[in-house]
Amino acid sequence: MPLSKEVAVTVPYDKLDQTAKDLIDAALSARGFAYCPYSKFGVGAAVAWSDAEGIDKGCNVENATYGNTICAERNAITTGVTQGKRKLKAIGVVAEMNDSSDFVSPCGPCRQFIYEFGNKVDVYMAKVSSVHGDVLVSTADQLLPLGFRLN
Ligand SMILES: O=c1ccn([C@H]2C[C@H](O)[C@@H](CO)O2)c(=O)[nH]1
Numbered sequence: 290m291p292l293s294k295e296v297a298v299t300v301p302y303d304k305l306d307q308t309a310k311d312l313i314d315a316a317l318s319a320r321g322f323a324y325c326p327y328s329k330f331g332v333g334a335a336v337a338w339s340d341a342e343g344i345d346k347g348c349n350v351e352n353a354t355y356g357n358t359i360c361a362e363r364n365a366i367t368t369g370v371t372q373g374k375r376k377l378k379a380i381g382v383v384a385e386m387n388d389s390s391d392f393v394s395p396c397g398p399c400r401q402f403i404y405e406f407g408n409k410v411d412v413y414m415a416k417v418s419s420v421h422g423d424v425l426v427s428t429a430d431q432l433l434p435l436g437f438r439l440n
C-alpha cells in the first residue's frame with residue numbers, strides 16, 4: 290500500500306525562523322572542519338535545544354577503519370549532551386551531493402540518535418552551493434516513522 294504522507298518539504302531560507310537560519314549557518318561553518326580524507330565528503334551539523342540556550346556544532350570525523358567514522362549530526366548532539374542538554378529542538382545539516390542533486394539527509398543511525406532526544410525535532414537540510422536557497426525541512430518523526438524508544 291503506498292503511503293501518501295509527505296516526509297519533507299522545501300522552504301526558502303528567508304522564510305525560516307531565526308533558529309533555523311542560525312543552525313544552517315552554524316552547520317556550514319562546522320563543515321569547514323570536517324575530517325574526511327577518505328570520502329572527501331564534508332558534512333556539518335548544528336543543534337538547538339529546548340532545555341538550554343545556544344547552539345552546538347559538529348562535523349564528520351572519519352577513521353582509517355572507515356566504519357569507525359562519526360557523522361556530523363551525532364558529533365553535534367553528543368557535544369550538547371556532554372554539557373547536560375537533553376531536549377533537542379532542531380538540527381541543521383549542510384552537505385552537498387557530488388552532482389549537487391538531492392539534499393543530504395541524516396543516515397539511519399543518526400535518525401535514531403536524533404529521535405532519542407525528541408520525536409518532534411525539526412530537521413533542516415541545506416546544500417553548500419545554495420545554503421541560503423531552498424532548504425529541505427522535516428522532523429524526527431517523519432524521518433523515522435514508528436521509531437524505537439524506551440521509557
Ligand atoms: O548525514 C550524513 C551522511 C554522511 N555523513 C558522513 C559520513 C562519512 O564521513 C561521509 C560519507 O558518508 O559523510 C555525515 O556526517 N552525515
Ligand SMILES: [Zn+2]
Nearest residue numbers: 360395396399
Ligand atoms: Zn549519520
